[in-house]
Amino acid sequence: MIEYVAYALAVFVVLTAVATALLRDVLAAIVLFGAYSLGMALLYTLLLAPDVGLTEAVIGAGVTTLLLLLTIARTVRPSGDRTAERVDPRALFACGALAVVFGLTLPGLPAVGDPNAPIVSYEAVTGYYLSNSYADTGVENTVTAVLAAYRGFDTFGEATVVFGAGVATLVVLRREVLT
Amino acid sequence: MIELLATRWAYAVFVFVMATGLYVMIGSPNLVKKVIGLNLFQSAVFLFFVASAYVAGGSPAIVPSEGGGGPYVSPLPHVIVLTAIVVGVSLTAVALALIVRIHREYGTLDESVLREVTDE
Known part of the structure; x- marks a missing residue:
């Protein structure tokens, strides 16, 4: 049972991370990042790290989001009608290559738990x-x-x-x- | 493949979110988005540490004074992650202060516009 909650949270975290990366409006990205941090905090708690979960909820979802919101209140939000960010193929290639290299190490790691x-x-x-x-x-x-x-x-x-x-x-x- | 994802799901999430964070740092033209990408990258690494300390069926590392109980998760990765979270928020605060200053001097947070302005 608890695994399924963890899998659902993992999917939630991945989806919010991708949405944060793709949205061009910084305010929307910050709100999604807050949701992502909260999902991460729950995931840490499920992995039996309650101290880390509490700290992430207060600092990651709370303080960091607040600092980001204060920053865009004092600066600018990008204007224009595109909702999604333009994809940079070279950066995508570099990060994909990094993910593949790290992904190849997965079979060598011990199973979670x-x-x-x-x-x-x-x-x-x-x-x-x-x-x-x-x-x-x-x-x-x-x-x-x-x-x-x-x-x-x-x-x-x-x-x-x-x-x-x-x-x-x-x-x-x-x-x-x-x- | 499915079995690998089922047993090492937290590490797979770590790899994917870390790559996403790095992509935001490199690919997004907006400086505030780059800081968000840095934070994504950081919390993915924290997930790696916390997952590596996890024991299925264990309990949090709170040992009663008379001892016994268990199995317990390893407390050491949790400690380093707690330190790293606090250092990370300090880093974010300084980066955002610099961003506010850049906006005051140049009136933009777009990387390509900034490059044009500073080249003149």
């Missing part, structure tokens, strides 16, 4: 964090334990990136912020 896949079954790494994170950090959620304790410096670096991005945005838009 395979309990013997190395990333899940390797005891020295995944197993260590799952069995020791409560004793080491006192946090039941292993994702939080790794994010805030084991890899705390990474998260600090991430906060530095966000701070740098905030400063850069203010510098680029300085006239508007100060007046």
Whole structure:
């Protein structure tokens, strides 16, 4: 049963991604991109990553969509009567070639959900964090334990990136912020 | 072929959406659309990570304090994806700020028009 929900979401995500690519009106593309992000968030949750699903719903579907809408409110929407974007054959060829190359690696990957896949079954790494994170950090959620304790410096670096991005945005838009 | 898609569907979605995002980045003349393409590309890669951590019939990586339970999904790809989502939105914010600035200076967001204007 749950597979069919996942397949339906996968089809939804693919369709909204294609529609986002094809629509020429940027506002319509942004709205579809929001729907795409929400579908992706549900898909992450179905794949048992609730933390990632929540973050994607808030940041991907929420903040990113808001930023894009603010941008087109301050700039322009392309005018004209064509609804679809003109297809660029060279770009299509390049991306198709990339998709074929990546697609050829699919048989080499473990099946989705395979309990013997190395990333899940390797005891020295995944197993260590799952069995020791409560004793080491006192946090039941292993994702939080790794994010805030084991890899705390990474998260600090991430906060530095966000701070740098905030400063850069203010510098680029300085006239508007100060007046 | 059908069997491959049924067992590796998430990776197939990753490949397709990633190529779509790259196409939008290269093929669309509008700068805002290019940023949307970047975000499509990013979330496809996140799907690859999350799918690689998934165990059928498992539970989220929340281990009770007395231990036991399981099987659990691998928490490590989730952590790197959480970091990448936040870095991605920072990137988007800076890119969009630059786009607003470009529009203020040149009055257009069309790549080919911008190229003509800046060549003069």
